[in-house]
Amino acid sequence: MTxxxxxxxxxxxxxxxxxxxxxxxxxVGKIYSIIGPNGxxxxxxxxxxxxxxxxxxxxxLLQGRLLDSYPRRQLARHMAMLQQSQASLPDVSVRSLxxxxxxxxxxxxxxxxxxxxxxxEWAMAQTGTLPFxxxxxxxxxxxxxxxxxxxxxxxxxxxxxxxxxxTTYLDVNHQWEVMELVHDLNRKYxxxxxxxxxxxxxxxxxxxxxxxxxxxEMYASGPPEQVITDRMLRDVFGVRGSVGRDDRSxxxxxxxxxxxxxxxxxxxxxxxxVK
Amino acid sequence: xxxxxNAFRVPMSKGVLVIVALTAAVILATGFSIGTGAVRxxxxxxxxxxxxxxxxxxxxxVWNIRLPRTLxxxxxxxxxxxxxxxxxxxxxxxxxxxxxxxxxSGAGLFGIIVLILFPHLWSMLTxxxxxxxxxxxxxxxxxxxxxxxQPVRLILAGVAVSAFLGSGIxxxxxxxxxxxxxxxxxxxxxxxxxxxxxxxxxxxxSLIGMSLAFIGSSHLNILALGDSNARGLGLSxxxxxxxxxxxxxxxxxxxxxxxxxxxxxxxxxxxxxxxLIGSDYRFLLPASVLLGAAVVTFCDTLARLMFAPLELPxxxxxxxxxxxxxLYLLRREAR
Numbered sequence: 001m002t003x004x005x006x007x008x009x010x011x012x013x014x015x016x017x018x019x020x021x022x023x024x025x026x027x028v029g030k031i032y033s034i035i036g037p038n039g040x041x042x043x044x045x046x047x048x049x050x051x052x053x054x055x056x057x058x059x060x061l062l063q064g065r066l067l068d069s070y071p072r073r074q075l076a077r078h079m080a081m082l083q084q085s086q087a088s089l090p091d092v093s094v095r096s097l098x099x100x101x102x103x104x105x106x107x108x109x110x111x112x113x114x115x116x117x118x119x120x121e122w123a124m125a126q127t128g129t130l131p132f133x134x135x136x137x138x139x140x141x142x143x144x145x146x147x148x149x150x151x152x153x154x155x156x157x158x159x160x161x162x163x164x165x166x167t168t169y170l171d172v173n174h175q176w177e178v179m180e181l182v183h184d185l186n187r188k189y190x191x192x193x194x195x196x197x198x199x200x201x202x203x204x205x206x207x208x209x210x211x212x213x214x215x216x217e218m219y220a221s222g223p224p225e226q227v228i229t230d231r232m233l234r235d236v237f238g239v240r241g242s243v244g245r246d247d248r249s250x251x252x253x254x255x256x257x258x259x260x261x262x263x264x265x266x267x268x269x270x271x272x273x274v275k
Numbered sequence: 276x277x278x279x280x281n282a283f284r285v286p287m288s289k290g291v292l293v294i295v296a297l298t299a300a301v302i303l304a305t306g307f308s309i310g311t312g313a314v315r316x317x318x319x320x321x322x323x324x325x326x327x328x329x330x331x332x333x334x335x336x337v338w339n340i341r342l343p344r345t346l347x348x349x350x351x352x353x354x355x356x357x358x359x360x361x362x363x364x365x366x367x368x369x370x371x372x373x374x375x376x377x378x379x380s381g382a383g384l385f386g387i388i389v390l391i392l393f394p395h396l397w398s399m400l401t402x403x404x405x406x407x408x409x410x411x412x413x414x415x416x417x418x419x420x421x422x423x424x425q426p427v428r429l430i431l432a433g434v435a436v437s438a439f440l441g442s443g444i445x446x447x448x449x450x451x452x453x454x455x456x457x458x459x460x461x462x463x464x465x466x467x468x469x470x471x472x473x474x475x476x477x478x479x480x481s482l483i484g485m486s487l488a489f490i491g492s493s494h495l496n497i498l499a500l501g502d503s504n505a506r507g508l509g510l511s512x513x514x515x516x517x518x519x520x521x522x523x524x525x526x527x528x529x530x531x532x533x534x535x536x537x538x539x540x541x542x543x544x545x546x547x548x549x550x551l552i553g554s555d556y557r558f559l560l561p562a563s564v565l566l567g568a569a570v571v572t573f574c575d576t577l578a579r580l581m582f583a584p585l586e587l588p589x590x591x592x593x594x595x596x597x598x599x600x601x602l603y604l605l606r607r608e609a610r
Contacts, residue, residue, distance in 0.1 A: 052506055076509025087501045091554035103497050104509035109490045156508070
């Protein structure tokens with residue numbers, strides 16, 4: 001079943017076309033990762049899916065209905081979004097922050113209900129944040145904080161969660177912790193996940209489907225084994241590498257050896273797009 | 276500041292405790308205010324006069340002078356503090372206060388025009404000052420608008436418009452320096468001779484403002500997460516910002532137009548309440564209301580007491596106590 005469909009979507013920002021006639025669809029219950037070099041339009045695409053950016057052309061449909069036609073509150077019950085970096089650290093406890101995820105479900109005057117508390121508890125248990133529920137965000141490590149933010153989106157109880165580079169600023173261990181958590185939530189509760197990732201190995205290991213962006217256009221889409229190829233590394237990222245499969249986990253991985261030798265920066269598509 | 280916050284980092288029960296303590300502080304300050312003056316009245320006597328219709332010798336003083344004046348003080352403090360707390364939330368800036376949206380300069384200019392140029396309109400001072408306050412806020416909001424209102428633009432537009440109106444105030448004060456006397460008290464803010472009519476003006480704003488603000492408290496919590504997060508959680512950011520700013524304007528304008536330009540309450544009280552109770556607006560808003568009421572009432576009592584029988588306007592006392600305290604908070608925050 002199609003959850004989200006983009007039809008011929010173009011987005012312009014500051015008089016520049018950032019997304020160009022994109023067609024894509026997201027099926028229920030799968031994990032999608034959007035990859036591509038800086039400035040290729042990954043985050044723009046995610047924000048467009050979230051209804052935070054309006055396409056200049058084309059349609060974004062959520063369950064067959066125009067995204068624009070959903071009132072904000074109702075939209076927040078269908079999808080949750082975790083942005084790339086948090087501008088400021090709210091001065092509240094973990095439990096309070098997670099409970100804000102219930103906002104779109106609560107009456108306008110913000111009355112707390114029994115079921116809300118249960119769901120907040122559940123969201124914290126799923127993300128392993130229950131042990132420090134009463135602590136302030138400022139007293140947590142980066143990895144713990146990220147799990148708290150994910151708990152908040154989880155408390156929103158939406159069928160679709162959008163994550164913008166959820167592993168940025170985390171060390172390797174915590175990066176994988178977040179990836180496994182996302183994977184786990186998807187498999188257990190069939191929550192559809194769409195995320196922007198920088199690390200190709202994360203994307204290859206944890207996604208059902210990939211979307212490769214290049215200069216505001218879709219370069220390729222499909223399952224990791226089809227999309228992650230030597231050729232894609234060369235064409236999209238301008239690097240030399242080899243692609244393989246781990247014998248034990250059966251997951252795809254790629255090994256980047258370095259920049260393409262005869263690299264001409266002015267001809268790089270990512271840079272051309274910035275002009 | 277972190278240390279202080281950590282010390283008070285506690286769930287619900289602590290928040291409730293602080294609210295109870297602040298309520299007690301308001302009651303004490305109110306009793307102290309009614310009992311203090313040229314004639315001292317004991318708390319038990321006040322109780323009899325106010326709640327049992329006791330027909331004693333002080334009845335007139337309690338009912339016609341001290342009780343209404345004290346109540347005006349509590350409501351003015353509550354409104355200004357609540358207005359400041361709302362604005363600090365909307366602007367996501369703990370240094371925002373009712374000055375930011377031009378309430379003081381607007382009320383100031385219009386008030387001064389009445390007091391200096393049209394003294395015969397003196398009875399219209401409050402509505403005209405109210406008009407100036409809300410008008411200035413509306414102009415600032417419009418000037419800051421560009422595909423929505425960003426807090427920084429709003430603050431900058433506020434600074435500019437306030438400076439513009441402020442120069443008008445200064446010009447009037449200089450051109451008509453012989454008539455400045457009456458205007459001065461309005462400029463610092465005072466509760467002298469405030470009674471039941473003033474209470475009637477301000478009470479509806481307080482009641483409606485507080486009810487709406489407490490409904491808005493959960494929205495402020497969401498707004499504090501930043502525009503993008505707030506939208507993701509289903510909040511209509513622009514609408515929330517507009518309504519909360521409008522509410523803050525009405526609260527501050529109602530207070531300022533009645534007692535004059537009482538400074539600092541709207542800045543210091545919410546800031547102090549934040550240190551006491553944390554940043555959860557469901558607790559911070561009521562705490563600000565109570566602390567504002569207690570502080571203004573207490574300062575007014577001191578202002579009457581200190582140089583008795585001479586009475587200082589409460590604004591002077593607020594500034595004298597408030598400014599050093601504010602500097603102290605700033606130093607802590609810088610650490």
